[in-house]
Amino acid sequence: MDKNKIIKLEYDVIVVGSGGSGSSAAQAAAEAGLNVIVISKDPLASSDTKICEGVMTVRGAGDENDTEEELANNIKLAGGDLPDKKITEAFAKDSKVAYDRLREHGLRPSINKKRNTPKTLAIAMGGHNKSRSVGHKNSGLSFGHVNWDTIIKFKNIAYFEDCWFLDVVKNMSNEKIVGGIAYDASNGKLLSIKAKAVIIAAGGLSTLFFPKTDTMRGNTGDSYAIGIRAGAALVDMEQIQFLPFCLASPPSYEGLLAGEPATGSFLGVLRDKYNKVILDSVYLRTRAECSEAIMRAVADGRGSPNGGAFLDMTANKKAKRSGKFFMEYLKSALPSAYDNARQALGKEAGKAEVPWEVRPSAHYMMGGIKVDEFGRALSYNKVSNKTKKIKGFYAAGQAMGGLFGSNRLGSTSLTEVAVFGYRAGKDAAEYVKQNKKKIDDTHFDIHHKKFFQLFNSNGKFKAYNLKIDLQRKSWKYIGAARKKKDLLAMQSYLDGLDEKVKDVLVKPNLSWNQQLIEKLELQNMILSAKAVTLASLNRDFSLGGHVRLDEKRKRIFSKPFSTLILMDSSSKLKLEKIQRERTNFITFIKYKINELYRLYNAKFIRILPDFVKDRIIENKYKKILGSKAESIEIQAGSLEAAPAEINK
Amino acid sequence: MDSDKLKVRIKLFRDKKSFEVEYIYKKKSLNERPMVLDVLLQAQEEKIDDLSFRYGCRARNCGVCTVDINGKPRLACRARVKDDDLISPISTLPVIKDLIVKRDGIPRQMIGYNRIPFKNNLNVEAESSYHNLTACIECYACLDGCPLHKKNNLEVKNNDAYSYGNPFSFLKLQRLYIDPLTPEEEKKGIIEKAKSLGLETYKKEYKNLKIKCGVGINLKDEVIKPLLNAAFSYQNEKKNK
Numbered sequence: 001m002d003k004n005k006i007i008k009l010e011y012d013v014i015v016v017g018s019g020g021s022g023s024s025a026a027q028a029a030a031e032a033g034l035n036v037i038v039i040s041k042d043p044l045a046s047s048d049t050k051i052c053e054g055v056m057t058v059r060g061a062g063d064e065n066d067t068e069e070e071l072a073n074n075i076k077l078a079g080g081d082l083p084d085k086k087i088t089e090a091f092a093k094d095s096k097v098a099y100d101r102l103r104e105h106g107l108r109p110s111i112n113k114k115r116n117t118p119k120t121l122a123i124a125m126g127g128h129n130k131s132r133s134v135g136h137k138n139s140g141l142s143f144g145h146v147n148w149d150t151i152i153k154f155k156n157i158a159y160f161e162d163c164w165f166l167d168v169v170k171n172m173s174n175e176k177i178v179g180g181i182a183y184d185a186s187n188g189k190l191l192s193i194k195a196k197a198v199i200i201a202a203g204g205l206s207t208l209f210f211p212k213t214d215t216m217r218g219n220t221g222d223s224y225a226i227g228i229r230a231g232a233a234l235v236d237m238e239q240i241q242f243l244p245f246c247l248a249s250p251p252s253y254e255g256l257l258a259g260e261p262a263t264g265s266f267l268g269v270l271r272d273k274y275n276k277v278i279l280d281s282v283y284l285r286t287r288a289e290c291s292e293a294i295m296r297a298v299a300d301g302r303g304s305p306n307g308g309a310f311l312d313m314t315a316n317k318k319a320k321r322s323g324k325f326f327m328e329y330l331k332s333a334l335p336s337a338y339d340n341a342r343q344a345l346g347k348e349a350g351k352a353e354v355p356w357e358v359r360p361s362a363h364y365m366m367g368g369i370k371v372d373e374f375g376r377a378l379s380y381n382k383v384s385n386k387t388k389k390i391k392g393f394y395a396a397g398q399a400m401g402g403l404f405g406s407n408r409l410g411s412t413s414l415t416e417v418a419v420f421g422y423r424a425g426k427d428a429a430e431y432v433k434q435n436k437k438k439i440d441d442t443h444f445d446i447h448h449k450k451f452f453q454l455f456n457s458n459g460k461f462k463a464y465n466l467k468i469d470l471q472r473k474s475w476k477y478i479g480a481a482r483k484k485k486d487l488l489a490m491q492s493y494l495d496g497l498d499e500k501v502k503d504v505l506v507k508p509n510l511s512w513n514q515q516l517i518e519k520l521e522l523q524n525m526i527l528s529a530k531a532v533t534l535a536s537l538n539r540d541f542s543l544g545g546h547v548r549l550d551e552k553r554k555r556i557f558s559k560p561f562s563t564l565i566l567m568d569s570s571s572k573l574k575l576e577k578i579q580r581e582r583t584n585f586i587t588f589i590k591y592k593i594n595e596l597y598r599l600y601n602a603k604f605i606r607i608l609p610d611f612v613k614d615r616i617i618e619n620k621y622k623k624i625l626g627s628k629a630e631s632i633e634i635q636a637g638s639l640e641a642a643p644a645e646i647n648k
Numbered sequence: 649m650d651s652d653k654l655k656v657r658i659k660l661f662r663d664k665k666s667f668e669v670e671y672i673y674k675k676k677s678l679n680e681r682p683m684v685l686d687v688l689l690q691a692q693e694e695k696i697d698d699l700s701f702r703y704g705c706r707a708r709n710c711g712v713c714t715v716d717i718n719g720k721p722r723l724a725c726r727a728r729v730k731d732d733d734l735i736s737p738i739s740t741l742p743v744i745k746d747l748i749v750k751r752d753g754i755p756r757q758m759i760g761y762n763r764i765p766f767k768n769n770l771n772v773e774a775e776s777s778y779h780n781l782t783a784c785i786e787c788y789a790c791l792d793g794c795p796l797h798k799k800n801n802l803e804v805k806n807n808d809a810y811s812y813g814n815p816f817s818f819l820k821l822q823r824l825y826i827d828p829l830t831p832e833e834e835k836k837g838i839i840e841k842a843k844s845l846g847l848e849t850y851k852k853e854y855k856n857l858k859i860k861c862g863v864g865i866n867l868k869d870e871v872i873k874p875l876l877n878a879a880f881s882y883q884n885e886k887k888n889k
């Protein structure tokens with residue numbers, strides 16, 4: 001072990017990640033006057049937050065009657081009652097102030113002059129019961145600039161990019177956080193950082209499914225692996241959100257977003273390879289229902305050439321009167337997704353004259369590190385059925401779990417990152433101020449030693465190739481469609497992979513060692529995949545983002561529970577289930593009736609004679625596009641919007 | 649070359665030495681027209697397992713995948729490959745390894761630049777000129793041909809900031825300058841910052857200035873010109889007083 005390869009640093013708070021949650025956390029801690037270090041493996045602010053569609057949930061923006069209770073209930077019910085009540089309430093409580101903080105750093109929406117509020121999308125996003133989704137010019141890029149500016153602004157924030165955070169360091173005698181270690185690839189050093197608090201804001205795990213994902217390459221499950229190794233519980237890890245309508249070819253576009261259920265519009269249907277309709281009224285369905293229909297067809301051998309199905313919108317286009325409005329709608333509703341599809345699938349597809357081949361892509365992890373409403377990470381004890389804070393350890397954004405349960409509504413994640421990033425940063429600052437004790441060097445020794453053991457000049461395997469194999473297996477066994485048999489196969493595959501990782505070639509140099517990077521990320525991907533697999537085995541019915549091909553959908557009266565994954569002292573994962581509180585019956589029934597009403601309404605229109613139908617639809621388009629004309633131009637992609645849900 | 653293959657040259661940088669390797673890309677179908685990123689990913693899988701390059705979104709959004717193709721900066725995820733193309737790291741920043749360059753000397757020069765107090769009414773809209781600037785993905789293609797950035801000493805030294813500016817840093821300043829919530833009294837500071845980054849040079853070389861934005865922002869008209877104007881008229885005002 002070489003002493004001059006280690007740089008020792010000391011700060012009050014370490015923030016891991018420079019996306020939306022990382023920058024909000026850093027801001028809160030910096031405002032409290034603390035010294036903060038932001039560490040990110042991608043360049044500053046380059047993150048899912050920067051590449052997203054930039055539509056954000058702001059309570060009350062489109063409707064005065066949008067109370068905190070209304071929004072909190074909406075999230076909880078959509079998430080199958082798995083969400084943690086305290087966390088959904090915190091979300092609803094802070095969404096407005098969190099949004100204003102971003103505006104203070106340059107986020108500039110269009111303004112609804114009549115109401116003097118940020119302007120919401122002309123169509124409410126599917127699943128939201130109020131109009132509260134605010135779109136932004138240049139989509140996520142406008143958020144990227146804000147995050148960048150926020151971190152750069154404070155003189156008491158230091159930041160290191162090209163830096164892989166590896167693990168937190170704890171004082172083993174009292175379990176308190178004393179810092180962390182990180183691999184600084186561009187300076188070729190190991191950073192050994194003392195700090196009383198660490199906030200994990202390092203995003204999700206969708207890279208497990210690459211290239212069947214639309215997210216950043218850095219989503220290698222680092223958050224969850226770091227979290228569980230530090231003793232935190234992971235909650236709802238089986239709940240991965242897949243977007244149904246992503247591209248399956250050509251290779252350069254594989255995985256990218258082509259559209260949302262709303263894209264299908266009034267007459268769009270999904271078809272299998274025999275041209276049989278496998279789902280109608282696509283525009284009113286949830287992301288999960290569409291994914292399920294596609295994955296069931298694929299499982300039956302009726303899938304499209306690249307393992308998906310066909311989104312057929314030709315009927316919209318052919319309709320005599322409404323056809324021309326449809327094209328306008330298609331191009332303007334989700335411009336960037338439409339561009340992807342047109343470039344990838346060609347001119348005829350761009351005109352909706354031929355069906356689009358679509359396939360689900362991994363998009364977002366709804367589970368994650370178990371936290372309370374202040375982002376404080378929690379461990380869990382089965383015997384006492386109690387959670388316990390890990391002092392000084394926090395998680396926010398996609399890294400945390402417990403907010404969305406089994407379904408995340410469009411536009412809610414940008415709010416999640418702004419709300420809980422800030423809450424975590426603020427709480428961490430308070431905690432650090434109360435803990436003045438000096439940190440001892442000795443806690444770090446074992447971590448330094450472990451780091452230098454990662455190198456192996458005689459390794460037999462290549463981490464990069466193992467990673468590609470893991471990505472293929474993940475899609476097959478723990479992807480959008482799962483079976484018990486496959487989950488068991490995945491478990492033994494992952495155990496085997498664990499052994500191989502020990503024998504991976506990592507040459508012993510420190511300056512941008514790609515083999516080391518691949519190995520570190522692979523380890524985190526394996527650990528996250530194990531958590532997903534174990535949790536999925538115990539979710540023995542279909543609920544949420546994926547479908548269990550060998551089990552039924554959840555019965556609506558069954559008792560809601562969440563899965564918890566923990567690591568024991570021998571690094572083995574264990575599973576526990578915790579009961580969730582059910583939303584009261586009346587609220588629940590109202591919600592369901594509303595859902596059914598919309599679906600039957602759409603079905604009714606479909607059976608009308610063509611000329612009547614055409615007129616009705618034409619009028620609907622006029623309404624949407626009319627109100628669209630005066631609304632802002634949004635490059636949005638994550639509209640789950642249903643045109644019929646137009647808000648008057 | 650067979651029609652199912654493409655030959656590229658990749659410039660690697662290892663152990664302080666720079667050298668070229670050839671890679672033959674195997675097309676996944678006859679009509680495939682791969683992007684540079686597809687080639688790099690396949691090369692890492694098939695031949696150079698520690699090939700180092702940046703990418704993130706594969707969709708022209710994250711701005712980190714910029715490399716030089718035949719000497720000109722391009723986004724790897726959206727640049728199609730032609731036979732015999734040369735892929736090398738961008739020439740305007742110091743190379744760490746293979747195609748990876750050290751980027752953070754640029755953002756670091758902006759530390760503390762935004763000191764705006766927040767007591768404004770937030771329900772104010774920005775002009776489209778403001779939004780034209782938030783289209784920037786921070787790809788650093790505009791460093792190419794920038795007379796100011798050329799003056800920087802590019803040697804990698806820890807995490808130091810560069811002294812001289814570039815179109816990107818001026819874009820950040822101009823965005824702040826035209827933000828409707830920026831109070832008048834703050835604008836002076838913004839211009840001072842621009843000057844400290846060497847705005848004068850742009851004034852002298854404006855006519856011959858050849859800078860191109862990777863995503864098509866009109867940098868001369870929307871960033872440089874207005875800043876020069878503001879810097880100039882601000883001086884006038886001072887004299888008049």
Ligand SMILES: Cc1cc2nc3c(=O)[nH]c(=O)nc-3n(C[C@H](O)[C@H](O)[C@H](O)COP(=O)(O)OP(=O)(O)OC[C@H]3O[C@@H](n4cnc5c(N)ncnc54)[C@H](O)[C@@H]3O)c2cc1C
Pocket residue numbers: 016017018019020021022039040041042043045046047048049050051052053054055056057163164165166201202203204214215216218222223257363364396397398399410411412413414415417637638
């Ligand atoms: C294409 C797309 C469109 C979307 N559209 C919307 C939308 O319109 N509305 C909405 O609400 N949500 C949307 N989402 C979801 C939303 O963008 C993300 O969930 C959210 O931005 C996550 O923010 P975060 O801060 O948790 O993580 P990220 O923004 O992903 O940031 C993660 C950070 O952690 C760093 N990091 C990771 N691992 C490490 C490590 N080991 N060490 C150091 N640093 C590390 C990364 O470099 C990065 O800086 C979209 C997502 C995608 C992909």
Ligand code: SF4
Pocket residue numbers: 783784785786787788789790791815816819860861862863864865867
């Ligand atoms: S101004 Fe254009 S070229 Fe320069 S960094 Fe931004 S997007 Fe890239």
Ligand code: FES
Pocket residue numbers: 703704705706707708709710711712713714723724725726
């Ligand atoms: S990979 Fe994001 S811009 Fe190219």
